Amino acid sequence: MPIRTCVGCRAEREKAELIRLVHYEGQVVVDYQAKLPGRAAYVCPRRACIKEAMKRGRLARALKSEQPLECDDLPEKIAEAIKAQILALLGLAAKAGKLVSGWNSVRAAKGRLALVLIAADASENAREKFAGATQLWLTKEELGRAIGKLPRSVLGLLDERLAERIARELQRYDAVNPGDRDLLR
Ligand SMILES: [Zn+2]
Structure with missing residues (x-):
């Protein structure tokens, strides 16, 4: 089982337990079926981790985006x-x-x-x-x-x-x- 790190709590977990995120045109996209191409970031399906991941610049860094990423509606x-x-x-x-x-x-x-x-x-x-x-x-x-x-x-x-x-x-x-x-x- 491949292991990935949650952007929020930094814990390492099996990939299947985490939610995959990618970016597209300055937006963070939820890739729930884990099918979209490109660099991905992962977050635990937990409110605290999502909240933490939304902190300034964190997802942009994890996704290696040169521009800031819009993620205010990530929980929704x-x-x-x-x-x-x-x-x-x-x-x-x-x-x-x-x-x-x-x-x-x-x-x-x-x-x-x-x-x-x-x-x-x-x-x-x-x-x-x-x-x-x-x-x-x-x-x-x-x-x-x-x-x-x-x-x-x-x-x-x-x-x-x-x-x-x-x-x-x-x-x-x-x-x-x-x-x-x-x-x-
Ligand atoms: Zn987490």
């Missing part, structure tokens, strides 16, 4: 990238037949469920019925759209590995959540 960009990844994984699960959605289907799959997700705007009633579900900040509309359906308040993952990947992205999102004002100071 990282959060967006993680959100897109979660929605993509849900879409993938649905296409592979590894996901059920809606109250009745999720209840019928009881015993086969690796992870149950509930929308931010699900009703009180739904929350009571699926008390053990993981609460999301995604809406019914976003969940439905991700799986090519009408709005859905509950989703059930039937695949252990996909459920783990999604749970990992959810943890990452929580760790970098830009809604926390502290991150932006």
